[in-house]
Amino acid sequence: MxxxxxxxxxxxxxxxxxxxxxxxxxxxxxxxxxxxxxxxxxxxxxxxxxxxxxxxxxxxxxxxxxxxxxxxxxxxxxxxxxxxxxxxxxxxxxxxxxxxxxxxxxxxxxxxxxxxxxxxxxxxxxxxxxxxxxxxxxxxxxxxxxxxxxxxxxxxxxxxxxxxxxxxxxxxxxxxxxxxxxxxxxxxxxxxxALVPLTITGKDEEWFAQLSGNAVFCEVSNDEISFEENILFTHWGLSGPAILQISSFWRRGETVNLNLLPRQNIVSLLDVERKTNGKTLVSTLLNRIYTRKFTDALGKFLPLNKPVAALTKGEIDLIEQTIHHFKVKPAGDKGYDKAExxxxxxxxxxxxxxxxxxxxxxxxxxxxxxxxxxxxxxxxxxxxxxxxxxxxxxxx
Missing domain, CATH: 3.50.50.60 (FAD/NAD(P)-binding domain)
Incomplete structure (x- = not known):
């Protein structure tokens, strides 16, 4: 021997x-x-x-x-x-x-x-x-x-x-x-x-790609588990610590929920702003939280140019759903080349x-x-x- x-x-x-x-x-x-x-x-x-x-x-x-x-x-x-x-x-x-x-x-x-x-x-x-x-x-x-x-x-x-x-x-x-x-x-x-970036294709691909390089602190979750850390937008989808974490629990075909403001309530922030300065635009409020580029991208879903005091209940609900319950359905992952x-x-x-x-x-x-x-x-x-x-x- x-x-x-x-x-x-x-x-x-x-x-x-x-x-x-x-x-x-x-x-x-x-x-x-x-x-x-x-x-x-x-x-x-x-x-x-x-x-x-x-x-x-x-x-x-x-x-x-x-x-x-x-x-x-x-x-x-x-x-x-x-x-x-x-x-x-x-x-x-x-x-x-x-x-x-x-x-x-x-x-x-x-x-x-x-x-x-x-x-x-x-x-x-x-x-x-x-x-x-x-x-x-x-x-x-x-x-x-x-x-x-x-x-x-x-x-x-x-x-x-x-x-x-x-x-x-x-x-x-x-x-x-x-x-x-x-x-x-x-x-x-x-x-x-596992511990791998997730890809986005189809009709949403361009929206994610335009945000490449932007990071947002999120709570990322599915039916099994949730993680609070940064996500990173890339030209092919999503990465960053929170995405890598959820990827180990994600299965193809499943939807992932992004809470884009996990430690605050957007409805409460809107309510406070409405009482103190109702003329503040939705975009101005969101720019205090996110990069201007990310706020502008949210304009695809939200009435950014509307004063907070003029928001209807339906619009407030839409903002709440978009900020706290942003749904993403990844097409796949980046494979073993990028997996940790x-x-x-x-x-x-x-x-x-x-x-x-x-x-x-x-x-x-x-x-x-x-x-x-x-x-x-x-x-x-x-x-x-x-x-x-x-x-x-x-x-x-």
Missing amino acids: NADAIIIGAGACGLMCAVQAGYLGKRVIVLEKNEKPGAKILISGGGRCNYTNQFASAEQFISANPHFVKSAFTQWTVDDTISFFETYGIDGKEKTLGQLFPDHKNAKDVVQVFTAICEDFGQEIRCSADVKEIEILPDGFRVNYERNGKTVTLSAAKLVIATGGLPIPKMGATDFALRFARKHNLKIVETAP VMRGGIDTNEISSKTLECKKIPNLFFGGECLDVTGWLGGYNFQWAWASGFVIAQNI
Whole structure:
């Protein structure tokens, strides 16, 4: 045997697993298809890396089994993540809603933490290693991979698959884990892009496109859930944090509700204005809230040039409906090229929640995004990656 375990994938989960295995005196070899480790870490948060969330719990994760992550999050907590990075000189700074970013550091520093520890422990990270075949042996696994035009064979008693999901193919994302799972008759929960911008086509396309670059603080909701954050208008539809959040819960054909003024009541504002200065135009009032460009665009629906005192009940109702119940029916999403994560994946019923070992194939472990565990936007998916990597390391 070449090592105690072979880890396929040097992303967040695979790197944490290698480091934690090193603490326990276990030797691993990490195989990474890309030329460098941590590809998605490096681009996360615009290169700044939102590496966890102070409020992370099972509540912020989508899975056919919502209880699955609880064991891992008990074994490796948010405090553990914070302490781990602080030990290596990365202090967290909260941006909003519990999101922690490295203070005065960036994503490169996060990856450097892992590569430096791996070097200290003698854990090998072999990049440009394209795994072609996995053989299940009576006493372990044989992995064949290609590197620099040569085929290399490795053997180990334990195998970890932490190859991520389908998003951002240009960063090397593949369906490796899903193909392996299907080949060995493991169930797959239907996959789809998540944390992804939504597209608008048809008669409304031009209206959204003209607002490209405008951001509005909104409450975005469907029948299942709501999020309060910014939305961003684009030339092809909608993006921004609130849209990315709702996208994980959106299904094609569904309508999304935009409350364009979530913390105030437009009818109350109109009433106050009518009492103090009834000559104020609707456009003037809205310009206090929104950009002029956005207010002008609302003119397609609203009587902007009418004094508030002259508004009829029907017009007030129309303003209330437009501002607080703006309906959008997306045509689709921007796909895996623009998605931050994948929804669905290997069915968690195939995996032990305590060890992340595959129930049907002993000594095989899955972690990170390839499993049916999808976090909200804001550092949650990294927390799952760190936790799953830690748990696997205890058991390989």
